[in-house]
Amino acid sequence: MAEDYILKVENLHKTFTSKKISVRAVTDVSFNIKKGETIGIVGESGCGKTTLGRCIVRGIEATEGKVIYKSLHGKEYDFLNIDKKTMKNIRKEIQMIFQDPYSSLNPRMTVLDIIKEPLRANFPKMSKNEMEERVKDIAAKVGLNTSYLMRYPHAFSGGQRQRVGIARALVLKPQIIVCDEAVSALDVSIQAQVINLLRDLQKEMQLTYIFISHDLSVVEHISDKVGVMYLGKMVEFANTEEMFKRPMHPYTEALLSAVPVADPSIKIERIALDGEIPNPANPPSGCYFHERCRYCISKCRTDVPEQEEISPGRFVACHRAKELDLRGFEYEE
């Protein structure tokens, strides 16, 4: 069903321009998200994954394209093309969790005030008691001790602070949450706690996540679908398991092979990518990946590959997607 979505991104572009150069940070990205799903966005630093996330919540204005959101009542809004007042109303339903729990909380506000602020901004008429009730509710849900709410962020550990960040995003009862590297700054044991929490909350509140991360094993664990970005383009988009079992874009294959596996008995053959991500201000001709691709043919140097739907829900932008047989992970049955 094509209409069964909560968020639809269509041909999204973002170009940053300065006096001398313009950089295409996001080029022609399209995908759909169903309600209750988690979409993982992966890629190396500088590939535009954060920019994409920010364009979706309209933290920065996209240059071109559509972000269509279907609200609870079934009404559709194009985020990039609505007036300020409606946007303010809609924004309650789409929130963001940030990477660094140390710099995303104001050190001079108590945790109670931090979690309360979105309510104050969006529901100015709500009574003080009601607000505090809601804050306490949410705090308990994310596993924060409610007796600590009058403390300041510095008194909390990294994992606790990230819970504050999550509570702040949840207090408005959003539909969609954009998690930008939400667990990357945390230690492994704390990371597992926060990931479990995010999954529990998703089930309980039917949340939809856009999970941006460079950590492929975390993304594989949490996402239903994954989009791989390279130099501002989405080179592959598919169901998580399908993609990890059998990637169809050479870049995805290389990325998967580079994942360190926490088991010394497994020796995987790494596909060494030569060189580094090209400068986005001066991208290569043809397929952006062709200089580093080991399957490159002459067509790749000249023609830009279009995103193709190889099988239902599976998009790849590669000239040779159909003929290549690429290696992924083996799944335990």
Next chain:
Amino acid sequence: MESVTAINKKEHILEVKDFKVNIRTDEGIITAVRGIDFNIKKGETLGLVGESGCGKSLTSKAILGINEKICESLGNIFFDSNDYGLIDLVSLNPKGKDIRNIRGKEISMIFQEPMVSFSPMYTIGNQINECTRLHITKDKAKSKEISLEMMRKVGIANVEKRYNQYPHEFSGGMLQRALIAMALVCRPKLLLADEPTTALDVTIQAQILELMKELQRELGMSILFITHDLGTVAGMCDRVAVMYLGKIVEIAPVEEIYQNPKHPYTKGLIGSVHKIGNKKEERLFSIEGTVPLAMNLPPGCGFYERCEDRIEGLCNRAEVDLVSIGNEHEVSCFACDHEACKAFRAKVEAELDGNIGGN
């Protein structure tokens, strides 16, 4: 210096014995490293794993004597030096001539952030050269030749041009390569790598780790590999020491630690990493709670509060120690079911009871 003879000179390049670090703060003294023992064999890679604040970086910096002034090192770190023979690094004056002869020449270090490890004011070549001029040769042309050769070795293309460039002209991955070149230019016997790939992307990380292994084979050096990432440890290290709250809780060969972890903390760490391809796993295993503050620690095992196997009345009263359970595997836990641990536990329990009787 009698105990110096204790080092097994043939096998070990570094021996750390009952090593502690005290940090003086306004609130009092924090013992951040609380008595650790380990050694590094010639040519091996030892992984030092733990979460932030467990003291792994303090330990590595103490080896070179580059901790902040407020940190005080106690205990012994014996190093098998070419120029000095066996030497206790802790006893050396951190500003003295001796340690400065060892630093960068026999032991060198790679840091986590390549961007802050270089001075932005000097060219890359100049900074790599500093080390060779100090330790190998005063001859400028020769020194440059040595630096260029090492830059080539770490896979920097176009070295003549790169030599005269500044750090901001390098990408993160290239800068990390340059940092490795700087660390290895004097062909050290021991390399301390403090989270060398944490700041890098996965594809670049794979390149750098491969490079480090290659250079290790070629130069025959030992590596102390400090990280919190259990994935890279599995592919890099021969042995692994797991640290928690300033103590080593388990040390074993790498296969052993992944297949047969004994300490509850090690089990938790390995369990909380998701394995790609494991569909059944709905929830990740997570260790409850957080690392306690290192101030005013209660007696007993530091992991007591978060441990699932804790034994009340024992773990929170008596100090545990590393017990060897064969196959180079040592673990510090009363709840471990190995015979050697049980014997140790019985002994400690007898002592505890004896104390109560005595009082």
